[in-house]
Amino acid sequence: xxxxxxxxxxxxxxxxxxxxxxxxxxxxxxxxxxxxxxxxxxxxxxxxxxxxxxxxxxxxxxxxxxxxxxxxxxxxxxxxxxxxxxxxxxxxxxxxxxxxxxxxxxxxxxxxxxxxxxxxxxxxxxxxxxxxxxxxxxxxxxxxxxxxxxxxxxxxxxxxxxxxxxxxxxxxxxxxxxxxxxxxxxxxxxxxxxxxxxxxxxxxxxxxxxxxxxxxxxxxxxxxxxxxxxxxxxxxxxxxxxxxxxxxxxxxx
Amino acid sequence: xxxxxxxxxxxxxxxxxxxxxxxxxxxxxxxxxxxxxxxxxxxxxxxxxxxxxxxxxxxxxxxxxxxxxxxxxxxxxxxxxxxxxxxxxxxxxxxxxxxxxxxxxxxxxxxxxxxxxxxxxxxxxxxxxxxxxxxxxxxxxxxxxxxxxxxxxxxxxxxxxxxxxxxxxxxxxxxxxxxxxxxxxxxxxxxxxxxxxxxxxxxxxxxxxxxxxxxxxxxxxxxxxxxxxxxxxxxxxxxxxxxxxxxxxxxxxxxxxxxxxxxxxxxxxxxxxxxxxxxxxxxxxxxxxxxxxxxxxxxxxxxxxxxxxxxxxxxxxxxxxxxxxxxxxxxxxxxxxxxxxxxxxxxxxxxxxxxxxxxxxxxxxxxxxxxxxxxxxxxxxxxxxx
Ligand SMILES: Nc1ncnc2c1ncn2[C@@H]1O[C@H](COP(=O)(O)OP(=O)(O)OP(=O)(O)O)[C@@H](O)[C@H]1O
Ligand SMILES: [Mg+2]
Numbered sequence: 001x002x003x004x005x006x007x008x009x010x011x012x013x014x015x016x017x018x019x020x021x022x023x024x025x026x027x028x029x030x031x032x033x034x035x036x037x038x039x040x041x042x043x044x045x046x047x048x049x050x051x052x053x054x055x056x057x058x059x060x061x062x063x064x065x066x067x068x069x070x071x072x073x074x075x076x077x078x079x080x081x082x083x084x085x086x087x088x089x090x091x092x093x094x095x096x097x098x099x100x101x102x103x104x105x106x107x108x109x110x111x112x113x114x115x116x117x118x119x120x121x122x123x124x125x126x127x128x129x130x131x132x133x134x135x136x137x138x139x140x141x142x143x144x145x146x147x148x149x150x151x152x153x154x155x156x157x158x159x160x161x162x163x164x165x166x167x168x169x170x171x172x173x174x175x176x177x178x179x180x181x182x183x184x185x186x187x188x189x190x191x192x193x194x195x196x197x198x199x200x201x202x203x204x205x206x207x208x209x210x211x212x213x214x215x216x217x218x219x220x221x222x223x224x225x226x227x228x229x230x231x232x233x234x235x236x237x238x239x240x241x242x243x244x245x246x247x248x249x250x251x252x253x
Numbered sequence: 254x255x256x257x258x259x260x261x262x263x264x265x266x267x268x269x270x271x272x273x274x275x276x277x278x279x280x281x282x283x284x285x286x287x288x289x290x291x292x293x294x295x296x297x298x299x300x301x302x303x304x305x306x307x308x309x310x311x312x313x314x315x316x317x318x319x320x321x322x323x324x325x326x327x328x329x330x331x332x333x334x335x336x337x338x339x340x341x342x343x344x345x346x347x348x349x350x351x352x353x354x355x356x357x358x359x360x361x362x363x364x365x366x367x368x369x370x371x372x373x374x375x376x377x378x379x380x381x382x383x384x385x386x387x388x389x390x391x392x393x394x395x396x397x398x399x400x401x402x403x404x405x406x407x408x409x410x411x412x413x414x415x416x417x418x419x420x421x422x423x424x425x426x427x428x429x430x431x432x433x434x435x436x437x438x439x440x441x442x443x444x445x446x447x448x449x450x451x452x453x454x455x456x457x458x459x460x461x462x463x464x465x466x467x468x469x470x471x472x473x474x475x476x477x478x479x480x481x482x483x484x485x486x487x488x489x490x491x492x493x494x495x496x497x498x499x500x501x502x503x504x505x506x507x508x509x510x511x512x513x514x515x516x517x518x519x520x521x522x523x524x525x526x527x528x529x530x531x532x533x534x535x536x537x538x539x540x541x542x543x544x545x546x547x548x549x550x551x552x553x554x555x556x557x558x559x560x561x562x563x564x565x566x567x568x569x570x571x572x573x574x575x576x577x578x579x580x581x582x583x584x585x586x587x588x589x590x591x592x593x594x595x596x597x598x599x600x601x602x603x604x605x606x607x608x609x610x611x612x613x614x615x616x617x618x619x620x621x622x623x624x625x626x627x628x629x630x631x632x633x634x635x636x637x638x639x
Contacts, residue, residue: 055594058586083596095591099609099616108605109595144609145591161595 002033002168004201009065011053023049025226031201039205041223042245047205048092051173055089084113086168090158090175097145105145113165130163135186151178159190171203176211188214209241224248279345283356286349298528298560303467305413305441310353316388320362324376329365343419344447351445354389354415361391372402382412390416396426403429415443424451436464444470452478462489462497463634469498479509486515486614490634493522500530505542514546517614520557521638531563540571550581
């Protein structure tokens, strides 16, 4: 049983050497293992900032608040330590790392997170199966990390990493965007396989209810102006789908 | 960082001194080249005092160099004297050290890949220095028409060494050259690679410079007929106090020729100095030239210096494509963030990214054993700097 708590989190985006702008204005959210929380909100409201700030992205600086994973202060950890502690972020725009092969990268990541190098044979089998489950062609293993991948291919590989690294908390930032219907299904199945253990808490950031038909949320939160503006059950997603975010966009403006 | 020089000219006029003068002014007579004082365009980046007199030829030629070769049976390898008529027919020395080297060597190595022969294994030429006196060498590699071969040149040990290497790629031939400068830390080397690319021939060069105190290597390519293709790749890892200088010249002197130049380096430590000069000439009256050159430098620590200068001189309006790029910078912290966000520790993430930076280039080498060999050399050097 894992408890992931975000308390009063404030963060700035670092724009230039001098310039910064506050984006997160006091975020409170608690996610327990076995729960899936959908975060929905208008463009520019700070959803990705929340995800990146928690992961420790160098462009964002946390100015106040806490992030606790089973009581441990995540913000005092380095980026890699956070991941080894059980935090995972599937990025809205996964990064291309030229020249580093996907297989080499995945093996390094799995070794780091599991604390020991997996047996080569066993790992290559595990990787092949995980790739197959996400309809990823085996040839991708030899390519550079995300190098020249299409948007949809990048998203599949984020979920591949989710399945291999088995985190305690997964933040999925618009994993559904840029996916066609078939790809959405495949990716959702991957997320559901990870959820099936009941030992993972999921924060699912999305604009659309489309993915929520496959990955059923337990809670839905509306994110606006750098805060959680409203929380409810799955029915809130339906309301948002019908009404849009207008009410929230205006509210804080 | 120095700024690029791009000149687009419809015609060359007298009075100016374009890059191309270098080739025009070639000579076998040492006296035709005054002793450089360091202010000349072609010497201004080189710390002359660290050449150990190689540009003056004041000391006796008392250095000792051994040359070991290994080649598959179908390739001929000979050691010949200065008077061998095949030597020096494909080039004219373009600077004083090159002319001195040609005037001073005693034995040359001649590699011949017979026509229509595909070498079954790479040809290896290993030059090892065993002392600090001046030494001079000469190597000629001739790939006869429609032959194909890979030649690996390796420099190791301690030396103050200058040489000229001629690569003659005859019509339809394919020659790949790997030149590995893996000297001891105190070595000094000035080398010229003179390449002539024949009709529809293909030349690929991988220059890998890791060792030495000072290495200055100038690969020059000209074409003897249309359809030639030259790709020059370079990789250097320049550590504290090392000077690594690469000066490529591609002379698109005939129509419908192609060239690619891509040099990548990493610098680490105080006074690590890397120089890349990329000259490309697209000659008057030619058409259909396709050329691109690129230099990238990864600056790993403070205290390093990079000089990166592409020079593009175009004497015709009929160019298929001509471009250049040059960039120097730190490791991308977003790359590091991504790897670390998957649990990979910071130092390992750095290594992965640096390895990846070089792997892009090394992966172009078609012989797997060579790829691994060079990756291992780079890893060793990398380990020294972590
Ligand atoms: N590097 C930056 N420079 C300037 N502003 C930035 C930078 N990064 C983010 N911002 C701003 O921070 C705000 C929040 O951006 P963020 O990406 O977190 O929004 P989002 O809710 O994820 O939006 P979307 O739904 O479009 O993905 C936006 O107004 C954005 O313009
Ligand atoms: Mg976003």
